[in-house]
Every structure is written in C-alpha cells, then in structure tokens.
Amino acid sequence: MSKLINCKSCEKEVSSSAKVCPHCGKKLKMGKMMKLLILVVIIIIAAVVGMPSDDDIAKEITVIENTQPANINPKNMAEMFAIMSNSTAIQKDNKEKEITGKVVQWSSLTVYNVRVSNSEKMIYRIQTSSTNNAPGTFIELHARDAAESSKIESLVTGSLISVKGKITGTTMGNIDIDKARLVN
Numbered sequence: 337m338s339k340l341i342n343c344k345s346c347e348k349e350v351s352s353s354a355k356v357c358p359h360c361g362k363k364l365k366m367g368k369m370m371k372l373l374i375l376v377v378i379i380i381i382a383a384v385v386g387m388p389s390d391d392d393i394a395k396e397i398t399v400i401e402n403t404q405p406a407n408i409n410p411k412n413m414a415e416m417f418a419i420m421s422n423s424t425a426i427q428k429d430n431k432e433k434e435i436t437g438k439v440v441q442w443s444s445l446t447v448y449n450v451r452v453s454n455s456e457k458m459i460y461r462i463q464t465s466s467t468n469n470a471p472g473t474f475i476e477l478h479a480r481d482a483a484e485s486s487k488i489e490s491l492v493t494g495s496l497i498s499v500k501g502k503i504t505g506t507t508m509g510n511i512d513i514d515k516a517r518l519v520n
Contacts, residue, residue: 343357343362401500414470417509417511440500446494447462447493450489458479461474462474471511478515484518499519
C-alpha cells in the first residue's frame, strides 16, 4: 500500500506513487528528461567555475618563466618514450609521474604541425616530431605579442624551436608541455 502525500498545488491527499494529481492534474514527479537537463546544467556550471581565469594563467606562465628548469634530458625522454623503446609500460608510467609538473626548457624541437587553439589569446598547439635527441611533444604555446604570433604562424614542418613550459603528462608517447613560451 502506498503512502499518502499532499499535492503541492491543491493540497489534497494523493498516493505517493501517483505521477499526476487526480484532483488538479498537476505533475507530481519530475520526468527523467528534466532530471537529465538539471544534471547537465550543474555540470556546465561546475566546469565554468572551475576554469582558471586569464589572470591565473598569466600568473602561472610568469612563474614558469622565472622557474629554474628541471634537469630532464630530452634525449633520455626520446629513448624512453619512443614507440619501439626497450622501456616497459610501467617504466613509462613511473617516468611520467616523475616528470609531470616539472618545468623544462628544451631546444631543437622539430616542428611537425602548428594549429591555432585560440587566436584572440594567441595560443597555439604545436606538435613536434620525435628525434634521436628529443621526444615528440604536444606544446600549448602562448605567444607574448603579435610579432611572436606571426613568427609561430610562419613555422613549417621541420622548423626547429626552443620552448620553456610545464610538463603536464604524456599522450601516445609524446610529452605534453603546457603554458609554454618560445625561448630565443
């Protein structure tokens, strides 16, 4: 036997299992689509609130620029993360944990591809090729000004770049370096 509750609209007693009030016709239970919509809105709000502001990103880039780079040899990383390396998955996972969060300054990275991530903020995504002396990387590069932005946009496959940024992990054997700047 179901319990009785009061309808929020007409205040008359109805069965707790009823979906619609038999007296006034008001819906008593929220539909699955409405619950899903509310969940999606909550997730979007949480994502927006959790995103770092432009000022936070600028401050972090400044900290990275002023941080002494870690002594992580790019040649060793190239050997470890190469597709046909002798390193096992667990060794690669452990190395990734060890280097994540470290600031590096690497030279002679060979550009494979450049794309614009955000033209207004002058943010680029650069993929570099793995060589004997450097691992393949995915770099989130922040241009300082329009001139540097033009320089980045003029890069072609095979160009060499030097960057300083923070390692955030690996993707498919490539080192992820974020909040990076070009280094002369």
